[in-house]
Amino acid sequence: MRVESLDEVLGPSGPIARSHPNYEFRPGQIEMAKAIETAIAERRHLAVEAGTGTGKTLAYLLPCLASRKRVVISTGTKNLQEQLFFRDIPFLERALERKLSVCYMKGRSNYLCLKKLAEIDEVGYLFSRHDPAHLERIRSWARGTESGDRAELAELPEDLPLWGRLDARRETCTGQKCRDWDACFVTQMRKRALESDIVIVNHHLFFADLALRQGDFGSVLPDYSVVVFDEAHELEDVATQYFGVMVSNYRIEELVRDAERALGEGEAASPFLSEQLARLAVRAGDFFGRFRAREGKSRLEELRASSEVRRAPAGRDDIGAPYRELVSGLGVVEAGFANLSIQSDAIQAVTRRAGELRTQLGEIFESESAECVYWFEARGGRGVFLWASPILVAPVLRERLFDRVDTAILTSATLATGGNFRFIRSRLGLEQADELVLGSHFDFREQAIFYVPRDIPEPRDERWAPRACLEIERILEASRGRAFVLFTSYAQMELVYGSLKGRLPYPMLVQGQKSKTGLLEEFRATPNSVLFATASFWQGVDVAGEQLSCV
Ligand code: SF4
Missing domain, CATH: 3.40.50.300 (P-loop containing nucleotide triphosphate hydrolases)
Structure with missing residues (x-):
């Protein structure tokens, strides 16, 4: 052109x-x-x-x-x-x-793993009473989908634990040795990208x-x-x-789960290693539990040079011993799996992952680098994420x-x-x-209203939620629904959504109910609806016309 x-x-x-x-x-x-x-x-x-x-x-x-x-x-x-x-x-x-x-590629965990789907009944999967129905839906979709991208399953809840047993993540993929390699959705996605x-x-x-x-x-x-x-x-x-390093309790829990599964396959059973895995789970629970006192992001504080670890959350200089226990537990699992007489792909993957986790914990708690910031995030009373992030x-x-x-x-x-x-x-x-x-194509002075409520307390203040709810209710009345109500955290979103549910005369949607695409479709199709959501709806979402009149 x-x-x-x-x-x-x-x-x-x-x-x-x-x-x-x-x-x-x-x-x-x-x-x-x-x-x-x-x-x-x-x-x-x-x-x-x-x-x-x-x-x-x-x-x-x-x-x-x-x-x-x-x-x-x-x-x-x-x-x-x-x-x-x-x-x-x-x-x-x-x-x-x-x-x-043109094609698109997403991260591997968005795609279905055919091998896991074929084996799911042997492994067991029940997290909730709805799971058999979800699994049936996934099976029938898997027979027809070309992409294997879960976004096509609009009705599947976003954080469905069952999906975690079926996704095509790298850690659990056996690569070219997999019997489904050619049909695999990840292989197909890469092929499309090459073309x-x-x-x-x-x-x-x-x-x-x-x-x-x-x-x-x-x-x-x-x-x-x-x-x-x-x-x-x-x-x-x-x-x-x-370009930083992150270790979470979820990564260790997944390692333990996948390691147990790897031991269960073929002739690899080892009572000693099963016991070590159970211990590792307990040690991880103890260690990560010490980071949960404060929700949100916090710095790891530097400790005296003589301490067992170089850094810890404020006021928790007692993490040295549980840290050592966790790291040595990972070391035992790594060595134990490396020495098994049967070395399947799954066994080798466990060895590699245990080693990676051990090294990365060392980078977060023992390294001397001045080029990183060290911090952690506690999310929703459940997840703990430990980070070493490059400053530049x-x-x-x-x-x-x-x-x-x-x-x-x-x-x-x-x-x-x-x-x-x-x-x-x-x-x-x-x-x-x-x-x-x-410059912008729009004339904001003529075409938009920017409104800042003046008397809302800080979000950490307990008066925040009731005041914010009143304010949101008034605004939604003025806009007759047709709005996105967006938050910086899930906890805030759920609090406000829970308080306003039943109080608003408009259809209410909340992130997590369905996939993001499913929510957007329903929002577009439902007059006067209101969507409560977090960061992923802050930008790049397009709803044309008056259906979305207020954010
Ligand atoms: S190649 Fe990997 S992701 Fe694909 S089906 Fe096989 S195990 Fe699953």
């Missing part, structure tokens, strides 16, 4: 205008598309702030499609990924009257892949020369997670990303600071890049 043809395609008499019922001419969109086309042709990086309503999705899709290069498009959330693939791409195919070579010009991913998968490219397990994404980051203001946070991701990103790809396009509605990109570029290690700032 030549530069003029972007004008034609996006202009008032082009195919987009003819196909889109609400088409508006957006000069900023054409400017952005041309800047991207130039950046790709000249192998340069580009940062674009595109205010709301610019139409940035088409502005990057069109030059990427025309480039004839393999392009990875990385979005902030899975919702946005799905909107691109299931809505924007089909729209473009209709408008341009041709089939486009596609555009691969749509999310930032989590992108950075998980970038971190893996250096490691022992190879990459997930096919090679690419251009990458587009939508919602690029989130890159630093997500990259920090993947810029050097890693410069070396592994920006110096290696021909073109990186960073775009978002909020990327510049004071009209320039110095801050974000320094945080990300993006030394050379073209820059473009495009």
